[in-house]
Amino acid sequence: MNFEPVIGLEVHAQLLTHSKMFCGCSADYAGAAPNTHVCPVCLGMPGSLPVINKTAVEYTILTALAFHCEIPEFAKFDRKNYHYPDLMKGYQISQYDLPLSRNGYILINDAGQQKNIRIRRVHLEEDTAKLFHVDGTSLIDVNRSGVPLMEIVSEPDMHSVEEARLYSLKLRQILRYLGVSSGDMEKGAMRFEANISLRPQGTTQLSATRVEIKNLNSLRAMMHATEYEIKRQSRILQAGGIVEQETMGWDEARGVTYTQRSKEEAHDYRYFPEPDLPRLEISRVWVSALRALLPELPDDKRERLVRDYGLSAYDADVITAEKQVADYYDRAVEAGKERGVDPKAIANWVTGELFRLMNDSSAEITQVKIAPAQIPALVALINKGTITTTIAKQVFEEMFRTGRDPEAVVKEKGLAVISDTGALAAIADRVIGENPKPVKDYLAGKEATLKFLVGQMMKATKGQANPTLAAELLTQKLLALKD
Numbered sequence: 224m225n226f227e228p229v230i231g232l233e234v235h236a237q238l239l240t241h242s243k244m245f246c247g248c249s250a251d252y253a254g255a256a257p258n259t260h261v262c263p264v265c266l267g268m269p270g271s272l273p274v275i276n277k278t279a280v281e282y283t284i285l286t287a288l289a290f291h292c293e294i295p296e297f298a299k300f301d302r303k304n305y306h307y308p309d310l311m312k313g314y315q316i317s318q319y320d321l322p323l324s325r326n327g328y329i330l331i332n333d334a335g336q337q338k339n340i341r342i343r344r345v346h347l348e349e350d351t352a353k354l355f356h357v358d359g360t361s362l363i364d365v366n367r368s369g370v371p372l373m374e375i376v377s378e379p380d381m382h383s384v385e386e387a388r389l390y391s392l393k394l395r396q397i398l399r400y401l402g403v404s405s406g407d408m409e410k411g412a413m414r415f416e417a418n419i420s421l422r423p424q425g426t427t428q429l430s431a432t433r434v435e436i437k438n439l440n441s442l443r444a445m446m447h448a449t450e451y452e453i454k455r456q457s458r459i460l461q462a463g464g465i466v467e468q469e470t471m472g473w474d475e476a477r478g479v480t481y482t483q484r485s486k487e488e489a490h491d492y493r494y495f496p497e498p499d500l501p502r503l504e505i506s507r508v509w510v511s512a513l514r515a516l517l518p519e520l521p522d523d524k525r526e527r528l529v530r531d532y533g534l535s536a537y538d539a540d541v542i543t544a545e546k547q548v549a550d551y552y553d554r555a556v557e558a559g560k561e562r563g564v565d566p567k568a569i570a571n572w573v574t575g576e577l578f579r580l581m582n583d584s585s586a587e588i589t590q591v592k593i594a595p596a597q598i599p600a601l602v603a604l605i606n607k608g609t610i611t612t613t614i615a616k617q618v619f620e621e622m623f624r625t626g627r628d629p630e631a632v633v634k635e636k637g638l639a640v641i642s643d644t645g646a647l648a649a650i651a652d653r654v655i656g657e658n659p660k661p662v663k664d665y666l667a668g669k670e671a672t673l674k675f676l677v678g679q680m681m682k683a684t685k686g687q688a689n690p691t692l693a694a695e696l697l698t699q700k701l702l703a704l705k706d
């Protein structure tokens with residue numbers, strides 16, 4: 224029998240707020256000395272009281288709106304009780320039955336096939352401290368404790384590792400467009416948990432036994448662990464066995480999942496409402512105001528570039544992958560309007576030469592010295608016949624290096640095509656005077672020598688003579704000699 228995987232993902236994303244979730248400590252702890260971003264609240268001292276970070280709530284609602292979720296009128300925080308050394312209070316403030324949002328979806332595009340992955344809920348909680356295990360000793364850094372953590376829970380709508388990958392990338396892209404999370408997995412700003420079960424291919428039943436894999440700290444780890452787990456469960460089922468419901472961990476070094484807790488050992492978190500925090504009232508006015516703050520999101524942006532500018536789906540994808548690149552492109556197109564520059568030509572320079580040079584120098588778009596308006600300025604020079612496309616690439620490299628205007632580079636380096644008839648005529652006379660043998664041959668009927676003479680003109684002008692005009696002038700002058 225063939226089996227099909229059923230995958231649900233929980234994504235944890237740290238929010239880019241200035242302060243932590245329930246205290247005034249800075250949430251920007253990356254690179255800070257251990258235990259320097261702490262106070263009685265995030266250290267879990269008895270008697271300290273939490274205060275809700277309004278920005279964290281707004282970022283969560285904004286995200287939920289981008290995922291087309293419903294925002295309820297009320298939400299509350301609850302205590303999730305468990306004991307682990309990284310949990311300072313012995314409980315985590317999270318949300319249980321009244322989360323900030325429910326019932327949304329993220330659209331993914333799997334090789335041209337559009338599919339909605341439903342979002343069950345988006346809620347807010349606090350991050351835990353970080354443990355380090357060094358030479359048989361465990362050390363704790365409380366800087367991370369209390370950093371706002373958004374949890375995005377999908378329905379089990381994914382049926383391949385590829386779908387899980389596309390969903391995760393899309394989710395991350397949206398968070399970065401919103402500016403609510405860096406999504407930086409190397410810094411632990413985005414972590415995954417996967418629920419995996421198998422069902423007979425072609426059925427729609429949901430398996431009662433799901434295996435949960437925790438602590439997947441990168442997209443790669445999530446994909447590898449999911450792939451491994453699908454194979455492991457498949458082997459068990461093919462052999463007529465039964466997959467046990469359990470919580471597993473992922474051993475990155477060995478590339479295997481391992482049992483953390485069986486069903487019998489499952490945690491009872493004994494959730495109860497957080498008595499130190501008020502219930503959250505979410506007015507419709509507040510939600511409308513937040514909705515108005517939503518930027519143009521990747522799907523809409525991509526569609527607009529294809530529809531309004533005639534870009535290929537591929538180019539639109541590449542340009543909208545990162546918001547900063549998309550914004551850069553939009554500004555370039557806007558600046559090109561008055562010069563009548565085709566947005567497609569701008570897209571070619573961005574996805575071609577610009578990306579190539581950025582790649583070669585490991586530069587981010589924010590570090591690029593070429594201003595968006597300078598790209599249509601360069602294209603206009605080609606369109607006017609001031610420079611050839613080959614010369615334009617040289618000019619572009621200089622612009623990338625220095626940030627100077629294309630006109631200035633062309634002028635300073637003398638790269639413009641020479642189309643001045645007077646100047647070229649003088650050069651043509653000189654070339655004829657200096658090459659009596661080829662001239663004689665031409666006049667005797669060997670027309671192929673014209674090519675040689677044009678070549679001499681190109682040489683004299685360092686490749687900048689307008690070649691058609693050069694050939695025309697030479698022909699005229701040679702014919703005049705014949706008469």
Ligand SMILES: [Zn+2]
Nearest residue numbers: 246248262265
């Ligand atoms: Zn604190």
